[in-house]
Amino acid sequence: MELTHELRENAGFQWVLNRLSPMSPFGKAAARSLRWYGPGEEAALEEELDNVALAMELWNAGTTAPQTEGCGCGPVQLTEAERKDAAAALRGVTRCLPLFHDIRGSFDRDPGAPFDLVELFEIKHFLVTLEQLVQAYAALPPMAGLSFPSLADALELMDPEGRRLPTFSVVNSYHNDLAPLRAEKAKLEKAIRMTMEDKRGPLMEKRRVLAVEEDKLELEVRRMLTGKLMAYKQAFLDNMETLGRLDLIVAKAKLALRYNCVRPALSADKSITLRGVRHPQVEEDLAERGEQFTLLDLDLKPGCTVITGANMGGKTVSLRSTVLSLLLCQCGFFVFAQSATLPLFHRVELILADSGPGAGGLSSFGKEVHLLDKLLRETHGQFFFVALDEFARGTNPQEGAALARALVRHLSSLDCVALMTTHYDGVSDVAAAHYQVAGLVRDIQGDEGDDPRKRIARRMDYRxxxxxxxxxxxxDALRVCRLLKLDDTLMELFQADL
Known part of the structure; x- marks a missing residue:
C-alpha cells in the first residue's frame, strides 16, 4: 500500500514520523520506506512488534528514571542481571548508530572504476564501526529476523595491521614495492632538506619520478582493493539494511515509551476494538491550551459504522484517531491507546473532502466522489478500511442524504470495515452500528466573557x-451559533425559521 503524503498528513501519521528519531542514515532511509504488513503477514508483524517490545524493555531498563509498572509492550523473559547487561549492550548499539556514514553510493559504480582514498576511508570506517556494533548486538537477546552477515574478511583486508583505527592509508604491506620505494623517497626528501635551494633541481626531479611511481603503485592497490571489496557488495548492502531495521526498531521503541503507547493485538474476526484511543497531535495542541483530550472507545465490525453528533464535537478527530491507529499497527508501531485489537487490511484510506485541492479542479463534493470511486475500483477483491468525513455534504441535502444511505448499504456488501460521520438523518438506519457524540450536555454559567471556542469545549462531552x-x-447548530456569538439579528431570523 502507498502511504501518500495526503494520507500521512490527514491522519497525523506524518506528525508521528516527524517525532521518530533514527540515528543512522540507514535508519532514516528505513523510516522513509516503511514496510506495510498486510493480510497474511501476521507472523512477520508479530516478529516486528516482539522486537520493538524487547527494545522498549531494554531501553526502559537502561534509564535512571524510576521504572513504571510495565511499558505496555508485553513480558520479556530475562532475569534482572540479564536485563541489566542487555540494557547496557543496547546503549552500546545506539552509541554506534550515529557514527555510520551512508556508503551505498560507493558500491554503485562502473566496472573498473577504483575506489578513491576518501571512499576507502569511509568503507574502513564503516567496517570498524560495524564490528563494534555487532559485538554489542551479540550481547542482546536475539531479535527476530535481524542478523549481520560477516564482513570479517573485508575488515582484515582494510585493516591488515589489525589496529582497528577508523582511518585509512595505503600501507606498505599492500604491495612489495611500496616499502623500498617509500624508503628511497624519504631518504631523498631528507637530502633535499639538507641541500641548498639553488642546487635542489636534480634531487627534486628524482623525487617527482618516485612520487609518480608511488601513485602508480597506490592506484594498483586501489584497483586490487576495489575488486576484492566489490565481491562483498551484497554483504555490505545486507548489513546496511539490517542496520536500518535495527535503528528503526529502537526508534519505534523510544517513541512508544515517550508517548506511553501500547502493543496492538491482531484481530481474528476482521473487527476493530479500540479502548482509550487518542490522537497525539490533537492531544498536544489541547495540552498547549491547558485542555485535555477525551479518550475514545470504538467497536467496529465489517460493514459501515456511522457517527453523528454536534458540530465541533470531535467526529473528525475520531476518524483520524482510528485511521492513525491502523496505519501505525500495519507499519509495525505501537499505537496511541490503552488497548487495541486490529485486523490487517490491504488498504486503509481517509477521505476528507476539504483536506486539499480538488482532483483536476473538482469541487469538494467532486473530489470525495472521485476519491471514493478510485478506492472502490482499486480494492476489488481486497479487504480494506475507509473513513469518510460527512460524505456528500457538499451537494443538496436530499440527494446527499440518499447518496450517503446508498454508500452505507454498498459498503456493507463489500469486504471492508468503514466509518462515516454524517449530519443526515436516516443514514444510521442502514448502518452496521451507530455512535453519537455525547454533545453539549454540560450546563455552565458565568463564563459569558470567555473565548467562544473555550465556552463550547467546556460544555461539550466528546465521548x-x-x-x-x-x-x-x-x-445543536443553534446553540453552537449562540455560544460563538453570532450576530443577534441573524440569530433571531435563524431561530424564527426553525
Missing amino acids: LLPAPPGAPCPR
Missing part, C-alpha cells in the same frame, strides 16, 4: 456513545 439505529442527528 462516543452507542446509539440505536435511526436515532435522529443532534440539533
Whole structure:
C-alpha cells in the first residue's frame, strides 16, 4: 500500500514520523520506506512488534528514571542481571548508530572504476564501526529476523595491521614495492632538506619520478582493493539494511515509551476494538491550551459504522484517531491507546473532502466522489478500511442524504470495515452500528466573557456513545451559533425559521 503524503498528513501519521528519531542514515532511509504488513503477514508483524517490545524493555531498563509498572509492550523473559547487561549492550548499539556514514553510493559504480582514498576511508570506517556494533548486538537477546552477515574478511583486508583505527592509508604491506620505494623517497626528501635551494633541481626531479611511481603503485592497490571489496557488495548492502531495521526498531521503541503507547493485538474476526484511543497531535495542541483530550472507545465490525453528533464535537478527530491507529499497527508501531485489537487490511484510506485541492479542479463534493470511486475500483477483491468525513455534504441535502444511505448499504456488501460521520438523518438506519457524540450536555454559567471556542469545549462531552439505529442527528447548530456569538439579528431570523 502507498502511504501518500495526503494520507500521512490527514491522519497525523506524518506528525508521528516527524517525532521518530533514527540515528543512522540507514535508519532514516528505513523510516522513509516503511514496510506495510498486510493480510497474511501476521507472523512477520508479530516478529516486528516482539522486537520493538524487547527494545522498549531494554531501553526502559537502561534509564535512571524510576521504572513504571510495565511499558505496555508485553513480558520479556530475562532475569534482572540479564536485563541489566542487555540494557547496557543496547546503549552500546545506539552509541554506534550515529557514527555510520551512508556508503551505498560507493558500491554503485562502473566496472573498473577504483575506489578513491576518501571512499576507502569511509568503507574502513564503516567496517570498524560495524564490528563494534555487532559485538554489542551479540550481547542482546536475539531479535527476530535481524542478523549481520560477516564482513570479517573485508575488515582484515582494510585493516591488515589489525589496529582497528577508523582511518585509512595505503600501507606498505599492500604491495612489495611500496616499502623500498617509500624508503628511497624519504631518504631523498631528507637530502633535499639538507641541500641548498639553488642546487635542489636534480634531487627534486628524482623525487617527482618516485612520487609518480608511488601513485602508480597506490592506484594498483586501489584497483586490487576495489575488486576484492566489490565481491562483498551484497554483504555490505545486507548489513546496511539490517542496520536500518535495527535503528528503526529502537526508534519505534523510544517513541512508544515517550508517548506511553501500547502493543496492538491482531484481530481474528476482521473487527476493530479500540479502548482509550487518542490522537497525539490533537492531544498536544489541547495540552498547549491547558485542555485535555477525551479518550475514545470504538467497536467496529465489517460493514459501515456511522457517527453523528454536534458540530465541533470531535467526529473528525475520531476518524483520524482510528485511521492513525491502523496505519501505525500495519507499519509495525505501537499505537496511541490503552488497548487495541486490529485486523490487517490491504488498504486503509481517509477521505476528507476539504483536506486539499480538488482532483483536476473538482469541487469538494467532486473530489470525495472521485476519491471514493478510485478506492472502490482499486480494492476489488481486497479487504480494506475507509473513513469518510460527512460524505456528500457538499451537494443538496436530499440527494446527499440518499447518496450517503446508498454508500452505507454498498459498503456493507463489500469486504471492508468503514466509518462515516454524517449530519443526515436516516443514514444510521442502514448502518452496521451507530455512535453519537455525547454533545453539549454540560450546563455552565458565568463564563459569558470567555473565548467562544473555550465556552463550547467546556460544555461539550466528546465521548462516543452507542446509539440505536435511526436515532435522529443532534440539533445543536443553534446553540453552537449562540455560544460563538453570532450576530443577534441573524440569530433571531435563524431561530424564527426553525
